[in-house]
Amino acid sequence: MPSSENKSKFLDSQEYxxxxxxRNRNSPKICAICNxxxxxxxYGVPSCNGCKTFFRRCxxxxxxxxxxxxxxxxxxxxxxxxxxxxxKCIQVGMNPxxxxxxxxxxxxxxxxxxxxxEIYKSNDKANIVDNSQYKYGSTFLxxxxxxxxxxxxxxxSEITFEKTLNELLYIEYKYKLLRESLxxxxxxxxxxxxxxxxxxxxxxSVENYQKPHNWPLPMTFKYERSVFxxxxxxxQVQKKKFRYCYKxxxxxxxxxxxxxxxxxxxxxxxPINDKKCIIKHVGASLLIAIxxxxxxxxxxKYIYYPDGWTPIIVHKNATNLExxxxxxxxxxxxxxxxxxxxxxxxxILIICCGVSADISNNSRKILxxxxxxxxxxxxxxxxxxxxNIKGATRFADIISLITTIFLYGQKFKEFRxxxxxxxxxxxxxxSRMPLPKIVQLxxxx
Amino acid sequence: MPSSENKSKFLDSQEYxxxxxxRNRNSPKICAICNxxxxxxxYGVPSCNGCKTFFRRCxxxxxxxxxxxxxxxxxxxxxxxxxxxxxKCIQVGMNPxxxxxxxxxxxxxxxxxxxxxEIYKSNDKANIVDNSQYKYGSTFLxxxxxxxxxxxxxxxSEITFEKTLNELLYIEYKYKLLRESLxxxxxxxxxxxxxxxxxxxxxxSVENYQKPHNWPLPMTFKYERSVFxxxxxxxQVQKKKFRYCYKxxxxxxxxxxxxxxxxxxxxxxxPINDKKCIIKHVGASLLIAIxxxxxxxxxxKYIYYPDGWTPIIVHKNATNLExxxxxxxxxxxxxxxxxxxxxxxxxILIICCGVSADISNNSRKILxxxxxxxxxxxxxxxxxxxxNIKGATRFADIISLITTIFLYGQKFKEFRxxxxxxxxxxxxxxSRMPLPKIVQLxxxx
DNA sequence: TTAGTACAAGTTGTGCAT
DNA sequence: GATGCACAACTTGTACTA
Numbered sequence: 001m002p003s004s005e006n007k008s009k010f011l012d013s014q015e016y017x018x019x020x021x022x023r024n025r026n027s028p029k030i031c032a033i034c035n036x037x038x039x040x041x042x043y044g045v046p047s048c049n050g051c052k053t054f055f056r057r058c059x060x061x062x063x064x065x066x067x068x069x070x071x072x073x074x075x076x077x078x079x080x081x082x083x084x085x086x087x088k089c090i091q092v093g094m095n096p097x098x099x100x101x102x103x104x105x106x107x108x109x110x111x112x113x114x115x116x117x118e119i120y121k122s123n124d125k126a127n128i129v130d131n132s133q134y135k136y137g138s139t140f141l142x143x144x145x146x147x148x149x150x151x152x153x154x155x156x157s158e159i160t161f162e163k164t165l166n167e168l169l170y171i172e173y174k175y176k177l178l179r180e181s182l183x184x185x186x187x188x189x190x191x192x193x194x195x196x197x198x199x200x201x202x203x204x205s206v207e208n209y210q211k212p213h214n215w216p217l218p219m220t221f222k223y224e225r226s227v228f229x230x231x232x233x234x235x236q237v238q239k240k241k242f243r244y245c246y247k248x249x250x251x252x253x254x255x256x257x258x259x260x261x262x263x264x265x266x267x268x269x270x271p272i273n274d275k276k277c278i279i280k281h282v283g284a285s286l287l288i289a290i291x292x293x294x295x296x297x298x299x300x301k302y303i304y305y306p307d308g309w310t311p312i313i314v315h316k317n318a319t320n321l322e323x324x325x326x327x328x329x330x331x332x333x334x335x336x337x338x339x340x341x342x343x344x345x346x347x348i349l350i351i352c353c354g355v356s357a358d359i360s361n362n363s364r365k366i367l368x369x370x371x372x373x374x375x376x377x378x379x380x381x382x383x384x385x386x387x388n389i390k391g392a393t394r395f396a397d398i399i400s401l402i403t404t405i406f407l408y409g410q411k412f413k414e415f416r417x418x419x420x421x422x423x424x425x426x427x428x429x430x431s432r433m434p435l436p437k438i439v440q441l442x443x444x445x
Numbered sequence: 446m447p448s449s450e451n452k453s454k455f456l457d458s459q460e461y462x463x464x465x466x467x468r469n470r471n472s473p474k475i476c477a478i479c480n481x482x483x484x485x486x487x488y489g490v491p492s493c494n495g496c497k498t499f500f501r502r503c504x505x506x507x508x509x510x511x512x513x514x515x516x517x518x519x520x521x522x523x524x525x526x527x528x529x530x531x532x533k534c535i536q537v538g539m540n541p542x543x544x545x546x547x548x549x550x551x552x553x554x555x556x557x558x559x560x561x562x563e564i565y566k567s568n569d570k571a572n573i574v575d576n577s578q579y580k581y582g583s584t585f586l587x588x589x590x591x592x593x594x595x596x597x598x599x600x601x602s603e604i605t606f607e608k609t610l611n612e613l614l615y616i617e618y619k620y621k622l623l624r625e626s627l628x629x630x631x632x633x634x635x636x637x638x639x640x641x642x643x644x645x646x647x648x649x650s651v652e653n654y655q656k657p658h659n660w661p662l663p664m665t666f667k668y669e670r671s672v673f674x675x676x677x678x679x680x681q682v683q684k685k686k687f688r689y690c691y692k693x694x695x696x697x698x699x700x701x702x703x704x705x706x707x708x709x710x711x712x713x714x715x716p717i718n719d720k721k722c723i724i725k726h727v728g729a730s731l732l733i734a735i736x737x738x739x740x741x742x743x744x745x746k747y748i749y750y751p752d753g754w755t756p757i758i759v760h761k762n763a764t765n766l767e768x769x770x771x772x773x774x775x776x777x778x779x780x781x782x783x784x785x786x787x788x789x790x791x792x793i794l795i796i797c798c799g800v801s802a803d804i805s806n807n808s809r810k811i812l813x814x815x816x817x818x819x820x821x822x823x824x825x826x827x828x829x830x831x832x833n834i835k836g837a838t839r840f841a842d843i844i845s846l847i848t849t850i851f852l853y854g855q856k857f858k859e860f861r862x863x864x865x866x867x868x869x870x871x872x873x874x875x876s877r878m879p880l881p882k883i884v885q886l887x888x889x890x
Numbered sequence: 891t892t893a894g895t896a897c898a899a900g901t902t903g904t905g906c907a908t
Numbered sequence: 909g910a911t912g913c914a915c916a917a918c919t920t921g922t923a924c925t926a
Contacts, residue, residue, distance in 0.1 A: 040900065050912045056903080057910085082910090097513040098525060100902070349841075372838045379837040392824040392840070393817045396794075399841040403848035472891090485892060495921050501894085502919085527919090545893065895925080902918075908911080 032092040033085065034075050044095040055089045058082075059096045161377045168344040171263050174203045176294070178256055180306040181209030184247050185255035189436045196438050197272055201259040216308030217245055223315040226322075227422045235426040246309040250416075251435070253287050254442045260347075266370040267351060274363040276441060278354035283442035285350055285409030288329055292408075293343050296333040302326050321415045329408045336397055345378040349402055375399070416443050474744050477537040477618075478530065479520050480784045484744070489540040500534045503527075504541050504557070517608045519786075521830070535561050537618060606822050613789040616708050619648045621739070623701055625751040626654030629692050630700035634881045641883050642717055646704040661753030662690055668760040671767075672867045680871040691754040695861075696880070698732050699887045711815040712796060719808040721886060723799035728887035730795055730854030733774055737853075738788050741778040747771050766860045774853045781842055790823040794847055820844070861888050 031038045031048035042052035058065075065083035067073065073084035188196060223238055230238065258279070261267045267275065295304045302312045303326040312318055312326040338346070352371035355364050378398065383391040472484040473491030487497035503510075510528035512518065518529035541557045633641060668683055675683070703724070706712045712720065740749045747757045748771040757763055757771040783791070797816035800809050823843065827836040 042901070048912090049914090052902085053904090053912070054910090098902085371841075372834060375841045376834045376837045379840075389817060389821045392821045395824075395837070395840065396816075396820045396844045399844045400848055403845055407852075487892070493921085494923090497893085498895095498921070499919090525919095543893080893926085895923100897923085898921095900918105900920080902916105904916080905914095907913085 033088050036076075042094075043098040045089075045092050047089075047092075047094070051085070051089065054082075054085060055094050056099055058086050058089070059099055161380055164377060165341060165344070165381065168348070169340060171203060171260065172340065172344045172347075175256060175260055177211075178202065178209060179252065179290075179294070180211050180215075182212060183209040183256075184252050188255055188438075189251060191436070191438070193276065193437050193441055194272065196255070196258055197262075197275060201262045202256070203259050203263060211306070215306060219308060219310050219313060222313060226315040226317060226319070227419065227426065228319060229317070230426070232426050235423075239427075246307050247305065249291075249305050249309065250287070250439055250442075253290060254283070254436070254438050257283070257286050257290065257442075258438060261351065264348065264351070264370075266366055270363045270366060271360065274359040277356055277358045278351065278367075279441055280444050281356050282350050282354040282406075282409070284412045285405050286347065287442060288325070288408045288412050289343075289347060289350060289405050292329040292333055292405075293338065295330050296338070300330070301334075302330055321411060321418070324411050325408065325415050329405075332401055332404055336394075336401065338398070338401075341381060342378065342398055345374055345381070346398060346401060346405075348374045349378070349399075350405060353402060353406070413443055413445055417445070472744050474742055475785060477785075478533050478539075480786065481521075487539075488543040490534075490537050492534075492539070496530070496534065499527075499530060500539050500541075501544055503531050503534070504544055515604050515608075517604065517611050519607050519610060519826075532564075536564055536615065538622075606825055609822060610786060610789070610826065613793070614785060616648065616705065617785070617789050617792075619651050620701060620705055622651045622656075623647065623654060624697065624735075624739070625656050625660075626651075627657060628654040628701075629697050633700055633883075634696060636881070636883070638721065638882050638886055639717065641700070641703055642707075642720060646707045647701070648704050648708060656751070660751060664753060664755050664758060667758065671760040671762060671764070672864065672871065673764065674762070675871070677871050680868075684872075691752050692750065694736075694750050694754065695732070695884055695887075698735060699728070699881075699883050702728070702731050702735065702887075703883060706796065709793065709796070709815075711811055711818075715808045715811065716805065719804040722801055722803045723796065723812070724886055725889050726801050727795050727799040727851075727854070729857045730850050731792065732887060733770070733853045733857050734788075734792060734795060734850050737774040737778055737850075738783065740775050741783070745775070746779075747775055766856060766863070769856050770853065770860050774850075777846055777849055781839075781846065783843075783846075786826060787823065787843055790819055790826070791843060791846065791850075793819045794823070794844075795850060798847060798851070858888055858890055862890070 029037065029039065030046065031051055032046050033051040034048060036048040036050070038046055038048040041047070042049075043055060047055075065086060067081055067083035069081065069084075071084060071087070073081040075081075075085050075088050183202070185202065188199070191199070221241060223241075225234070227235065227238075261275075261279070267278070270278070291303050291305075294306070295302065298304060298306075300310075302310065304310050312322060318326070336342075349371060352367050352374060355367050359367075379391070379395050382394050382398075385391065386394055473486065474482060474484065475491065476483045476493035476496055477490050478492055478496040481493040481495065483491055483493040486492070487494075488500060492500075510531060512526055512528035514526065516529060516532070518526040520526075520530050520533045535557055538561070628647070630647065633644070636644070666686060668686075670679065672680065672683075706720075706724070712723070715723070736748050736750075739751070740747065743749060743751075745755075747755065749755050757767060763771070781787075794816060797812050797819060800812050804812075824836070824840050827839050827843075830836065831839055
């Protein structure tokens with residue numbers, strides 16, 4: 001049932017005469033009641049002259065009809081079941097308020113509107129996705145190839161939503177498995193950015209990696225002072241003390257995140273330069289979202305990695321920026337108690353927000369369509385789960401989270417910049433290996 | 446008029462959907478009746494061609510219409526309720542005397558003016574918003590202490606939404622009238638904050654103030670350097686050059702905004718300390734939202750006040766912070782093409798977001814309930830206006846705007862702080878009158 | 891810049907033939 | 909008596925003039 005042709009007064013969005021060029025596009029062809037031909041609206045609904053007159057007479061006469069059959073007669077031109085024809089008029093949204101009369105027909109009108117609401121309610125129940133059906137991708141687990149999300153950007157059926165969300169959950173599941181395994185993407189550290197964009201996604205080969213039994217490792221060592229407070233000598237001492245037993249998380253997450261984006265068809269089909277632009281724009285925020293969510297999932301109050309690495313406690317006197325990046329980022333997730341489903345959609349919406357002036361118009365359009373699509377899925381999901389009102393509120397909360405995460409992303413970049421400057425000053429010969437190009441792309445300003 | 450130099454710097458028209466020309470300045474963008482687009486005034490009110498013709502025909506025909514619903518239909522382009530559309534014409538102040546005709550329509554005119562007065566009177570008696578009409582408002586008027594079931598279950602009806610939204614539009618209309626009049630709230634500048642919270646709202650006395658005929662005044666004087674660049678001597682020269690012909694906008698807007706919040710039942714019933722907390726938290730953002738929206742409505746690309754005052758062009762070499770506060774703030778509104786209805790709800794949602802750790806649990810609950818209520822109204826409105834999918838997307842966009850505005854609010858505070866420090870340094874004896882306490886509350890950090 | 895007007899086109903109401 | 913058609917009556921927004 002078309003939701004744009006609407007019901008009560010508040011919902012009366014039917015416009016009057018349209019501009020010339022719009023007319024052909026917007027003028028109806030088929031009577032919504034009897035399928036006859038028409039080219040105009042009556043009482044808010046595309047309808048033929050006959051059905052118009054029929055509805056009018058029904059309302060004015062106030063008569064109530066009874067179906068002689070089973071209240072589901074097919075209405076065609078010439079149909080004779082008045083009860084079913086009138087019911088159909090209501091169902092498609094004919095507006096009795098549009099009948100101009102001095103006669104008091106208010107009771108009839110209230111009845112009609114109540115009836116309309118009941119019809120809508122029963123339809124909603126039948127159509128909208130039932131959440132309890134969502135399984136955590138169990139049917140996909142046999143799939144050996146790298147996962148892909150179906151590229152359907154048409155919003156025709158709720159089934160599609162369900163499918164899309166399940167696919168997202170499945171990819172996220174794989175992402176999590178790899179992240180919690182020994183996978184570091186070490187073999188790709190030397191790759192150019194272009195090569196990384198072109199290589200096969202690693203999300204397909206989860207089985208090759210496992211989670212070590214001794215994780216999380218204990219955080220046994222801590223420094224008295226941070227790199228911002230020490231001199232060259234102390235830095236050399238710290239370096240020796242540091243044990244390379246943790247994963248290099250910023251590299252791992254950057255590589256995995258890039259592979260994740262490849263499973264998003266709307267993203268993967270963009271020109272490579274636009275992809276780079278987008279990653280540059282949203283990369284840091286994506287990393288923050290991922291780190292924060294999986295810390296929160298493990299019930300940690302600050303950024304915490306599966307191998308036990310906990311940056312905020314590695315030295316005393318954390319700076320404000322460190323507190324923001326490593327502690328504050330987790331808080332909104334607790335406040336909202338974000339679910340897995342919500343997180344998956346949030347991640348995608350962060351990517352869709354990477355619309356910058358630098359990308360092509362075509363790509364921008366694609367991103368905007370994707371944003372529309374996924375935000376609607378999020379919305380539909382929340383409506384089903386929490387009901388109309390709570391659902392809308394929660395939707396607002398989660399959307400607000402996007403901007404918050406962007407802020408933290410920016411702070412993350414600032415922090416990394418300061419960190420790099422400090423280390424470069426302490427160790428000008430740069431005995432450290434340079435960070436992979438891809439991390440630079442994520443952290444560029 | 447701004448110098449061409451400034452123009453090239455700030456007026457990058459590519460960022461706006463519409464091409465701007467100098468002559469479009471000061472022309473309105475939105476029809477005050479139906480929210481359609483327009484760029485001229487008719488019968489004293491910014492209005493589209495359709496509403497203009499409609500009002501004219503109503504007056505000339507002398508017909509009286511009857512609303513088939515509850516006399517609170519939302520008026521949009523294409524709305525069919527003649528009674529409510531005409532009522533809105535009157536409400537926003539269309540002037541029947543401006544109709545030029547030989548026909549005797551004097552009776553009709555007197556009627557209309559009487560009607561206008563009645564609308565004012567009836568609304569004002571109830572301290573602007575009639576609480577008793579709100580199931581919502583009255584719920585916690587009666588019952589502050591006992592645990593509550595969500596009071597919104599009663600709000601399933603679209604009629605309630607329409608009514609609430611129309612009331613908000615009406616308050617906003619009054620706010621705008623006062624803001625665009627000679628009203629400066631001068632008599633309250635010496636009031637303590639508590640007294641300001643307790644005094645009667647000025648939104649009830651719109652008739653006492655008028656918009657001066659010579660507005661907007663031209664921006665005739667500009668300084669070579671800003672207060673950040675000059676010494677004591679030059680400051681004294683600047684001071685002499687400055688003509689006090691503009692309103693002191695930050696004070697006016699702060700006082701009016703405070704009065705505005707008093708018309709919101711959910712806010713007005715909070716304990717005064719919590720009110721102060723909230724204003725401190727959201728005040729600067731509210732001011733930014735208001736300044737930016739009314740600049741955008743008048744088709745200006747930077748903050749511009751009804752009397753012609755244009756802070757960004759008062760000196761050369763605007764700082765980054767000034768550009769952010771006075772130019773960037775307006776851009777998102779053009780990007781979204783925000784409507785009046787959306788703005789009214791946005792404003793309230795900004796207030797509802799003033800949930801801080803410092804307010805009582807009870808107040809927090811009230812704010813959260815209000816947030817739920819108004820965000821659902823916004824949501825329902827958008828669903829009806831744009832359909833399911835586009836509606837959800839637009840909802841997301843508008844909600845995101847809240848966080849953006851908070852950011853700009855913070856920058857606004859920073860800017861005011863720097864400005865005060867600079868002036869204090871240049872003029873330590875502080876010959877200037879100290880700002881009213883209420884402005885300090887709005888600008889506190 | 892804004893008031894007035896002519897016109898095209900959409901929509902409602904109604905008499906009449908079937 | 910119910911139905912659908914044709915057309916009259918009315919409403920609306922736009923384009924244009926002054």
